Amino acid sequence: MVRDVKGVGAVALALSMVVSAPALAKEGGDQYPHGGEGFMAGAVPPPGFYLLGYGVDYRGELVDADGDEVAFPGQDPISLRVDGIAARAIYTSPYQILGGYWGAHLIVPFFDIEVDAGVMSQRKSGIGDITFSPFILSWHWPEWHLATAVDIYAPTGRYKAGDLANIGANYWSFEPLVAVTYRNADGWEASGKFMYNIKTENPDTDYQSGDEFHMDYTLAKNFDNWAVGVGGYFVHQIQRDEVNGVEVADSIRKSFAIGPQVKYDYENMSFIAKWQHEVYSRNTFDGNRINLKFIYAF
Structure with a gap:
């Protein structure tokens, strides 16, 4: 079923709030690429x-x-x-806190996005919102790996209030996370990255997007240099959006x-490819995603 939208002006405003960033939903959009992690998500690499x-x-x-x-x-x-690439640098130190290795990382993304509403469309390209964390702790046991961090998303991407599509979200957000991996001697693996995203208000629109829980997951079998499995992501907005302190009805997205x-895996490199189909979506975009990942150890 397709629901018609009445009123171009009203829809232009709604779209500027719904699709104003490259990652798909609500005012300001996402700053995290859902489904980007999976294999060995809890296994932060050793010092280096x-x-x-x-x-x-x-x-x-x-979809509504x-x-x-x-x-x-x-x-x-x-x-x-959405088409995008991102460079990520990770440093794991030899120093330990509470038995876990301390580390840090930085992610710089670049996006090319296009929103097509039929009667209007817009395309933009540029650097997105940069992610960093100065404090990552990771622990390793024979079959278990665990990592914790607080990621910080900075509003570095290009943004203009009222535009149909924006590269940046125009607000800071803070994301405590826990990632865990279980992999046994037979190569069976279960990995998950669990995140809670806390957003600040967009100062240009006085719009406050609701906090949300989201996770990436993988179930896989490892053999020799290969691993195959299934995985994806789950997103559930915990709080309704607000404008000037007033809740926005029907703003919970899932x-x-x-x-x-x-x-x-090949020597000091790893190559990962994923296809992810959204089987359930509410108040966001519904579609298909291809995620690619490359890892190089110096």
């Missing part, structure tokens, strides 16, 4: 310096609180395309995605 590369390709259509596609009368559903994934 590591360079990681990420790639994402996403295609989806906007009932899961119905949203469109202008006589137009195709409102759609979003997503669940699943799909196949594969990893190949």
